[in-house]
Amino acid sequence: MALPQPLLPLLAAQTMGGSRCRVFLVLHALCALLILLEIESGNTTASASTDCARWCPLNSKCVNATACRCSPGFNSSSGEIFTSSSETCDDIIECGPPPVVSCGKFADCKNTEGSYYCTCNPGYEPVSGAKMFRNESENTCQDIDECQLYPRICKGRSICVNTAGSYTCECPPGFEFDQQHPNLCKDVNECTSETKPCHKTTHCLNSVGSYKCRCRPGWKPMPGSPNGPNTTICEAVISFPTWTPPHGIKSQSLSHFFEKVKNLSSNSDSPQVTIRDLIKSLEELLEEPGDLETLDSWARLRIATNLLSGLENFLRTLALTMPEAPFTYHSPKNTELSLMIQKQGNGNVTMGQSHARMLLNWSMAAGSKDSGPSVAGMLSSPSMGQLLKNAAFNLDSEKKAELEKTHESPVRAVQHSLVSAVNSVFLSNTKTEKLDAPVTFAFSHSVMRKLETRQELICAFWKGDNKSGGYWDTTGCWKLGGWNGSITCQCSHLSSFAILMAHYDIEDLKLALITKVGLSLSLVCLLLCILTFLLVRPIQGSRTTVHLHLCICLFVGSAIFLLGIENEGDKVGPGCRLVAGLLHYWFLAAFCWMSLEGLELYFLVVRVFQGQGLGKRWLYLIGYGVPGLIVAVSAAVKSEGYGRVKGSVSYCWLDYEGGLIWSFNGPVAFIILCNAVIFVTTVWKLTQKFSEINPDMKKLKKARVLTITALAQLFLLGCTWVFGLFLLDLRSQVQSYTFTILNCLQGFFLFLLHCLLNKKVREEYRKWACMVIGNKYSEFATSTSGSSNNQTRVLRPSESGM
Known part of the structure; x- marks a missing residue:
């Protein structure tokens, strides 16, 4: 270590002073050196202390001039002691994850700044009473029983x-939490649950928190099975009636239906389920009848009678096994059932649904x-x-007398159509042929238009009959009134009811006489026309051929019409169908020849010199091929449409409801339309020709000639048939009389215009008359006939046959 600069001169001077002073100087130097060393050591410590405080981070202590140590509970990334000034001391997370310490079961570790502590989990408390502890050995946590601590929690x-x-x-058994009030329990209705706790032979009765299984009315517990628990099993006391198909009728569809009924009566389903299955089976049979459609009318009506009576007995028996309460079922296919089961008593009761309603005194039930x-x-x-089509209708004597008095003519037949559902009514009381008091009904129907003079909505009931299969009747029922698609009726008995729209065929004696006399006269005249066209040679030609075959078709068709159009009875037999087919063919052939008359007239008048x-x-x-083709196709497509029933009379003609009538009306309407155009064209052309031949012809004479020509064309072209395209379904007396007079005398008018007013024909008649009485034919008449003007003969109606 270097000495301080001020001491150097002093040491030099002392050295130079001599040896005696060396010891002193040495000692003095040592003391000075010790003093200097102490001063240096103090300076070094102070400097080091100042540097450590400058760079050691928070939560650490200085170790020396180059190192720091983290406080307890903290640590750096380099460890507890570190030498880098960039290091920091971070809190140690003893509670993890992953945990560094363990607090034991039912306890949770809580971390603090530089330390931690343990507490018991919620729902637990320490036995020692200490709220916090440091390790697992101090853990005394145990569960808190909240149910004992807070009894009304x-x-x-x-x-x-x-x-x-x-x-x-x-919630206790038999209860569940309420969705609107989640903390409160409500009773569970086990009887409506999907689990169906009771056996299907029993009826479930719900109670608060529980339920009971009891036998339905008409059932009893099986031996060894108590009535009440969910193990109760019952057996039927009431036996179902025997329901079998009508004797002598074979049908796979019907057999399949009765097989289903047999299974329904032997199973143990609830009566509500059995009723639904029964109605479903009935609807399947009626909507997909299969081979039932091939049966004749008598067999179908017998099946309908069997189904109506069987349904009443079966449903009555099922109702007696049901609880006392109203029951209504509306099927997806619009069949409805209403049941009322209640104790005996008096007083009026109303029941029903959308198709019908009923008001009766309950004592009658x-x-x-x-x-x-x-x-x-x-x-x-x-x-x-569907099964009751073509059923007969029996008009009671009182109603018939009332109609005959009103119209002053006998009622010939009643046409009817079903315009409501068939409503079967039944009671516990099976003797309902004559009730003590009438029952009032309100039936809905589908007729919304205004009815015509001879039409009426009537209340009818179905009456079974072994001979005819069944028929509609009105005896014991009368109509009270009707409005807004509903008819109110009263009946003194119960059965299956419906609303019929009846059209009364009131026999018009005058019209019948005109028809018979007119057709008879036409037949004689047509026969004379046929003989004339065959034997009179001067008039032979293509037009005469058309006249001849038109008269033949009208003669055959009118004869068949007069002799075989009506078939008394309620059945359409093979003979009646044959008559309908022959009428269809011969009248169509007549109209085809009428169309050829129009073509010939067109060539004669309009295209005189063009062919x-x-x-x-x-x-x-x-003339004969086209009608044959139409009849063949019609018979192949819908042979059952030949012959139809109207009331008690079978008319051997084409069916209106099935659409077969249009195989006649369609061609007839087309031919009449075409001939009408030819008629107008012909009259117009003739008017022009008369003016060209003699412009000075008097107006009166011209009008007379045109009138005769127009009448001839009208009957020749069949335009008068426009008054009666629907001959057998007339509604207007004016139309009936007009059509009958014009067309029953068609043969007479053809004979008059084509024979009597034709000069050549008259000459032949004179010739034949002279041959018969022995006189010679006048040569003068012959020469006169040969000198007639050819053009005038063509245009004069008396000679041209127009």
Whole structure:
């Protein structure tokens, strides 16, 4: 270590002073040196202390001039002691993760700045009473029983259940937490749950917190099975009625339906489920009848009678096994059932649904029953009408007399159509043929338009009959009124009811006489026309051929119409279908020949010098081939449409409802339309030709000639048939009389215009008359006939046959 500069001269002077002073000087130097060393040591310590305080970080202590140490509970990235000024002392997380210390079970470690402590978890408390501890050996935590510490911690009916470190509130058996009030328990209705705690032969009765399983009415517990617990099993006391298909009718669809009914009566489902399954099976049968459609009308009506009576018995039995309460079922396919089961008593009761409603005195429901509940039921089936098509209608004598008095003519038949559901009504009382007091009904129907003069909505009921299968009747039922799609009726008996729209065919004696006399006269005249066209040679030609075959078709068709159009009875047999087919063919053939008349007239008047018209081959092909093709296709597509029933009379004609009538009305309307155009064109052309031939012709004479020509064309072209395209379904007396007079005398007018007013034909008639009486034919008449002007003969109606 270097000495301080001020001491050097002093030491030099003392050295130079001599030897005696050397010892003193040496001692003095040693003392000075010790003093200097102490001073140097103090300066060094002070400097070092000042440097450590300058760079050691927070939470650390200085070790020496180059090192620092972290305080307890802190650590640096280099360890406890570090020498770098960039290091820091961070808190040690003893509680982890990962944990450095262990507090033991049911305890939680809590970290602090530079230290930690342990506490018991929520729901636990230390036995020692100390709230904090440092290690696992000091842990005395144990569970707190909140249910004992706070007895009313759970509200309502809920029960406190202690758990490790906590507790839960649970509902007792038979209860569940309310969704609106989560802390409160409410009763569980086990009877409506999906688990179905009771056996299907029993009825579930809910109680607060529990339930009971009891046998339904008409059932009893099986031996060894008590009535009440969930193990109760019951057996039926009431036996279901025997329900079998009608005797002598074979149908796979019907057999399949009764097989389902048999399974329903033998199973142990609840009556509500059995009712739904029964209605579903019935709807499947009616909407997909299968081979039922191939059966005749009698068989289908017998099946309908069997189904209606069987349904009443089956549903009555099921209702007696149900609890005393109203029951309504509306199927997806619009079949509705209403049941009322209650104790016997008096007083009016109203029940029903959208199809029908009923008001009756409840005393009638029980009848002669001694005890037990009474049942009233109403089944409304819109699909049942499918089986009741073409059913007969029996008009009671009082109603018939009233109609005949009003119209002053006998009622010939009643046409009807079903416009409501078929409503079957039944009671516990099975003797309902004659009730002590009438029952009032309100039936809904689908007719919203205004009815015509001879139409009426009537209340009818279905009456089974072994001979006919069944029919609609009105005896014992009368209508009270109706409004807004509903009819109110009263009946003195119960059955299956419906609303029918009836159209009364009032026999018009005058019209019938006109028809018979007119057709008879037309047949004679048509026969004379046929003989004339065959035998009179001077008029032979293509137009005469068309006239001939038109008269033949009209003669055959009118004869068949007069002799076979009506078939008394409620069945359409093969003979009636054959008559309908023949009428279809011959009248269509007549109209086809009328269309050929129009073509010939067009060639004659409009295109006088441009051709002779169609050849005979084409005439026959159109006149007889086209109607044959139409009838063949119609019979192949819908043969059952030939012959139809209207009331008690079967008309051998085409069915209106099935659409087959358009195989006649369509071609007829087309031909009449085309001939009407030809008629107007012809009259217009004739007017021009008359003016060209003789412009000075008097107006009166011209009008007379045009009138005769127009009448001839009208009957020749069939334009008068426009008054009666629907001959068998007329509604207007004016239309009926007009059509009958014009068309029943069509043969007479054809004979008059084509034969009597034709000069050549008259000459032939004179010739034949002279041959018959023995006189010779006048040569003068023959020469006169040969000198007639050709053009005038073509245009004069009496000679041209127009």
